[in-house]
Amino acid sequence: MNLTISRTLLGLSFLALFTYTLLSGLDMPFRASMLPVLASSLALPLTLLALYIEHKKGNEKKSQAEESSGDLAVSESEVSADAFRRVRYFFLWFASLIASAHLLGFLIGLPLMVLIYLLANREPFKLSIFLSLMVLMILYWGFQKGLVLPLPRGILTTMLFGG
Amino acid sequence: MSTWDAVWAGLIHILEPTAFLYMMLGIIISSTLVALPGIGSKTAIALLLPLAFTLDKFEAICLIVSVWAVSNTANSITSILFAVPGGSGSQATILDGYPMARNGEAARALSAAFTSSALGGIFGAMVLAISLPVLKPLVILLGPPEFFVLILFGIAMVSTLSGKNKAKGLVIGILGLLISSVGIHLVSGIPRFTFGNLTLMDGLNLIPVTIGLFAIPELISLVASGSSISKMELNNLDSGRRQGIRDSFTHWWLVIRSSLVGVWVGMIPGLGSSVADWFAYGHARATEKDAEETFGKGDVRGVIAVDAATNAKEGGSLIPTLAFGIPGSSTLALVFGGLLIVGVKPGKEILTTQLDVTFSFIWLLIIASVITSLLCIIFIKPLAKATQVRPTLLVPVICALSVVGAFANSNNFGDIIVMATFGVFGYWLRLHGWPRPPLLLGLVLGPEAERHLWTSYQLYEWEFVLRPITGSLLILLALILGWPTLKKLFRKPKEVDA
Numbered sequence: 001m002n003l004t005i006s007r008t009l010l011g012l013s014f015l016a017l018f019t020y021t022l023l024s025g026l027d028m029p030f031r032a033s034m035l036p037v038l039a040s041s042l043a044l045p046l047t048l049l050a051l052y053i054e055h056k057k058g059n060e061k062k063s064q065a066e067e068s069s070g071d072l073a074v075s076e077s078e079v080s081a082d083a084f085r086r087v088r089y090f091f092l093w094f095a096s097l098i099a100s101a102h103l104l105g106f107l108i109g110l111p112l113m114v115l116i117y118l119l120a121n122r123e124p125f126k127l128s129i130f131l132s133l134m135v136l137m138i139l140y141w142g143f144q145k146g147l148v149l150p151l152p153r154g155i156l157t158t159m160l161f162g163g
Numbered sequence: 164m165s166t167w168d169a170v171w172a173g174l175i176h177i178l179e180p181t182a183f184l185y186m187m188l189g190i191i192i193s194s195t196l197v198a199l200p201g202i203g204s205k206t207a208i209a210l211l212l213p214l215a216f217t218l219d220k221f222e223a224i225c226l227i228v229s230v231w232a233v234s235n236t237a238n239s240i241t242s243i244l245f246a247v248p249g250g251s252g253s254q255a256t257i258l259d260g261y262p263m264a265r266n267g268e269a270a271r272a273l274s275a276a277f278t279s280s281a282l283g284g285i286f287g288a289m290v291l292a293i294s295l296p297v298l299k300p301l302v303i304l305l306g307p308p309e310f311f312v313l314i315l316f317g318i319a320m321v322s323t324l325s326g327k328n329k330a331k332g333l334v335i336g337i338l339g340l341l342i343s344s345v346g347i348h349l350v351s352g353i354p355r356f357t358f359g360n361l362t363l364m365d366g367l368n369l370i371p372v373t374i375g376l377f378a379i380p381e382l383i384s385l386v387a388s389g390s391s392i393s394k395m396e397l398n399n400l401d402s403g404r405r406q407g408i409r410d411s412f413t414h415w416w417l418v419i420r421s422s423l424v425g426v427w428v429g430m431i432p433g434l435g436s437s438v439a440d441w442f443a444y445g446h447a448r449a450t451e452k453d454a455e456e457t458f459g460k461g462d463v464r465g466v467i468a469v470d471a472a473t474n475a476k477e478g479g480s481l482i483p484t485l486a487f488g489i490p491g492s493s494t495l496a497l498v499f500g501g502l503l504i505v506g507v508k509p510g511k512e513i514l515t516t517q518l519d520v521t522f523s524f525i526w527l528l529i530i531a532s533v534i535t536s537l538l539c540i541i542f543i544k545p546l547a548k549a550t551q552v553r554p555t556l557l558v559p560v561i562c563a564l565s566v567v568g569a570f571a572n573s574n575n576f577g578d579i580i581v582m583a584t585f586g587v588f589g590y591w592l593r594l595h596g597w598p599r600p601p602l603l604l605g606l607v608l609g610p611e612a613e614r615h616l617w618t619s620y621q622l623y624e625w626e627f628v629l630r631p632i633t634g635s636l637l638i639l640l641a642l643i644l645g646w647p648t649l650k651k652l653f654r655k656p657k658e659v660d661a
Contacts, residue, residue, distance in 0.1 A: 007595045014334060021341055024356065032348040032355060034620070035613040036341060043337040050330035057328075079594070083387035090386040091587075094379075094562060098579055101566055110563040117559035131556065135563050147217050149571050 003079065011051045018043040093117055105154030107144075111136040166295075166518065173522025176221040177530070185222045186527065189229030190535050194237040204234030205377040208497045210564055212370045213571035215501055221523060223505040228527045231498045232284065233535035235473040239276040240543075243466070244269060255440040259458060259465030266461050273543055274407030275463050276470040277536040279418050282411060283471035284532025286422035287429070287478020288525045291485075295521065298486040299514045308627035310487065310510075311615035312636045314608045317489030319640055320431070322601040329644070332601050335592070339605020340612060342367055350617075362577030369500040371569035371578040372606060375585025376599050377497075378565050383590045385554040404540060410463045411471075417447060417464055418471045425472030429479025429492075443472030478528055485509050485521055488611060490604060500607045 022040035025033040093113065100109030111132040118128035143149045177186060189211070196207040208230050215223040243260035256276060263272035305313070318340070322332030345356045346366030357363040411418060421443040428439040447468035448454045458465050483489045488509040490496035499509065507513065513521050569582035592599055619627040627633060642649075 003594075006591070010591055010595055010597070014338070017338075018341075021356065028353055028355065029351050031617060032351045032353040034616055035609070036344050036355065038616075039337045039340045039344075043334055043341070046330050046334045046337070050328055050334050053328050053330060078384055078387040083389065086389055087383055087387050087590075090383060090558075093559075094583065094586075097562060097566065098583055101579070102576065106567060106570075110566060114559040114563050118555065121555040123553075123555055127556075131560060135560055138564070139567060143567055143571065147214065147571065149567075150574060151567070152570075152576065 007054070011047065011054070014047045015044070015051075018047060093120075101152075101154070103154050103156045105157045106151040107136060107139055107153075108157060109154060110139060169518035169522050172519035173524075174526050176519060176523045177225055177526055179221070182221045182225045185218065186225040186229045186531060187534070189226045190233050190531055190538065193230040193234050194535060194539060197234050197237045204231060204494050205373070205497055206381055206561075207234065208494065208501065209370070209373040209378050210561070210568050212373065212497075212501050212504070213568045216370075216504055216572060218505070220505050220507065220520075224502065224507065224520065224523055225527065227498055227501045228524055229531040231494055232477055232528050232531045234494070235470075235477070236277060236280045236532070236535045236539055238473075239273065239280070239466075239470055240539075243272045243276065255444040255469045256466055258444065259460075259462050262459070262461035263463065263466065268403055268461065268463075270543060271403030271407040271410070272463065272466050274404040274540050275410045276407075276466050277539045278408045278411035279421075279467040279471040280474045281532045281536035282415075282418045283422045283425055283474035284477065285529050286419065286471070287426055287475035288528035288532075289478070290426045290475075291478040291481050291528070292522075292525050294482055295514065295518075298482065302486050302511055302514055305487075305632070306622075307615040307618040308623065308630050308633045309636070311612060311619050311627075312633045312640075313487045313489055314612045314615065316636055316640050317483070317487075318601060318604050318608060319644065321492075321604050322598070328596070331596070332598050333644075335597055335599070336601035336605045339602040339607075340609045341605075342372070342602070343606045343609020344613065360577075362575060362581065365573075367581060367606070368572050368578055369504070369606065370572040371582035372585050373497055373500070373603065374565045374569050375582040376589040376603060378561065379582070379586025380589040380593050380599070382558050382561060382565075383586075384593070385558055389554070404543070407463070408540070411467055414464055414467050417451065417468055420450070421447060421468040421471040422475035425475030426479035428472070429476035430482050439472045439476040440469045443468045474532060478525075481524060481528075485513055485524070488608070490607070492600075496600070496604045496607045500603075503607070 018040045021036050022044065025036035025040060027033075028036070093116070096116075097110065097113040100113050103109065104112065114135050115128055115132040118131060119125070139151060144151050176182060192211065193204065193207050196210075197204055208227060211226060211230055215226050218226065239256050239260065242254070242256040243264050260272045260276065263269065318336040319333060322329065322336040341356075343366075345363055347354050347357070347364055354364060424443045424446050425439045428442055444458075444465060447464055448458045451458075451464050454462070454464065480490075480492055480495050484495055484499060486509070488499070490499045502509075507517070507520055565582065566579055569578045570576065572578055589599055592602075623630070628637060
């Protein structure tokens with residue numbers, strides 16, 4: 001997506017969000033609405049001001065570098081076409097990671113997706129297997145046994161092998 | 164409990180075997196994770212919060228506070244060896260640390276950085292301890308209206324110092340306040356912004372939001388940049404360690420002055436490590452003998468000043484956090500959130516009935532700083548090697564742990580979706596220069612702000628804003644926010660005359 005469209009969309013999302021919270025707040029009883037109404041009424045004009053300042057600055061790259069000074073700055077290499085392609089693949093993998101945790105359970109789904117990521121990035125096979133097994137060990141011994149955390153078994157695993 | 168009893172009890176609490184082990188775990192994890200490319204202290208704390216949730220109060224304090232307290236120490240490794248700042252507090256270390264490494268004095272620069280870091284940490288903790296008697300009566304004097312305005316003040320300060328477009332920071336801070344109001348309102352029982360979703364009924368948990376907002380965007384950034392931090396050879400790390408330690412003690416007066424700069428910066432909410440290091444470097448350059456000629460070319464004093472200040476800052480930043488519940492930085496907001504989970508509530512209680520908790524913080528700052536510096540000096544080489552780990556190895560493992568971390572908080576799969584959503588949102592914000600720290604601050608302080616707002620309204624209605632301290636703070640806030648505009652207004656006529 002074009003950076004300018006993405007930036008505009010983010011600004012508009014804020015405006016829509018604060019309008020919604022303000023209107024919803026007005027429908028709530030006074031005590032519950034105090035903070036949402038006060039915060040939204042302040043946020044709406046401030047968002048408009050922020051967008052105006054951003055628009056006025058014009059130069060997209062310059063403003064990004066300057067404005068991210070309070071946070072970690074975005075480098076040039078992160079906004080290249082190649083970088084966005086890698087990020088798209090990452091999002092796809094990350095969504096698959098969550099889906100596989102839900103379907104196959106944490107103990108199978110997460111190490112499996114770690115292995116897939118490592119092999120897809122041409123990491124050595126033995127190292128990939130080692131790291132995936134390490135994740136499995138951390139999940140099993142660290143979280144399930146150590147912290148007594150009931151890790152979900154996954155919908156498919158439960159269907160196939162029973163609860 | 165008398166002050167001396169509290170001092171003693173605070174030390175005993177953290178020296179208990181299990182608590183001490185968690186402190187060591189925090190130190191090792193923090194030093195290693197912070198040394199890894201792209202992984203900052205916020206990510207380290209976010210990943211450890213689910214573990215802290217299962218511990219008792221002092222064990223959790225030892226784990227969380229030690230991760231935070233020592234996070235600036237290992238940051239210097241990448242700055243000195245590769246000229247890549249390991250964190251926002253180690254940018255100025257590059258100026259003299261990297262030239263020293265290139266001159267074959269890497270070990271000297273690193274041990275000087277670690278030693279002055281420990282000395283700065285001790286100094287910051289001492290200032291915090293000394294300021295406690297002054298803070299106690301001050302905190303007792305303040306009521307709900309003052310606390311409400313102080314919270315607004317804290318959010319606004321962090322927001323306005325988040326970049327050139329201050330309005331962006333304020334918007335994000337307010338968004339954090341609004342996000343804190345999601346869920347069933349505890350007093351009226353009204354569901355707010357829940358859309359009938361069961362996960363949202365309980366409100367948004369701090370852990371999945373934090374992991375999403377800070378850890379995931381950093382991982383995306385690593386993926387996007389697509390390269391390891393450095394492919395440089397790690398040589399000249401064996402000689403010069405003793406010299407570096409000696410340097411820090413030889414320049415003790417510089418260490419003290421830089422630490423004072425650090426404490427002062429830390430006390431002001433919003434000014435963080437990224438400011439402390441530059442202030443201290445500027446101060447050293449302006450005051451040290453022949454600095455104009457040698458600074459920037461590999462002068463050890465440049466390294467000492469920066470590292471003493473960034474670690475001393477932590478003691479200073481605990482002053483507004485413990486006294487008024489206003490975290491001095493975004494990382495401290497995360498620490499503060501973690502401490503709330505285990506029942507440690509900053510404000511009156513922590514300075515009166517729970518004074519031992521406050522002193523355990525102070526002891527932790529001292530002990531953890533010294534241990535970390537010693538460990539870093541001993542294990543310079545393995546830590547330096549950690550900086551060369553490929554992102555392709557780090558990203559999947561940390562992502563998998565983030566998923567479990569988000570789930571572990573409430574055993575609810577919905578929290579993983581919350582984490583993923585905030586991960587994408589955090590990346591979107593970062594991409595367009597909207598600062599993320601104010602959101603966290605708003606989220607953490609939101610419930611307290613709402614409580615104080617309601618109590619103030621009940622006591623004085625809207626007239627609470629006219630109370631002397633409240634009104635003065637509001638005027639001060641308005642002046643700070645409006646200062647750039649006012650400055651322009653006053654400057655204009657002069658420019659016209661010229």
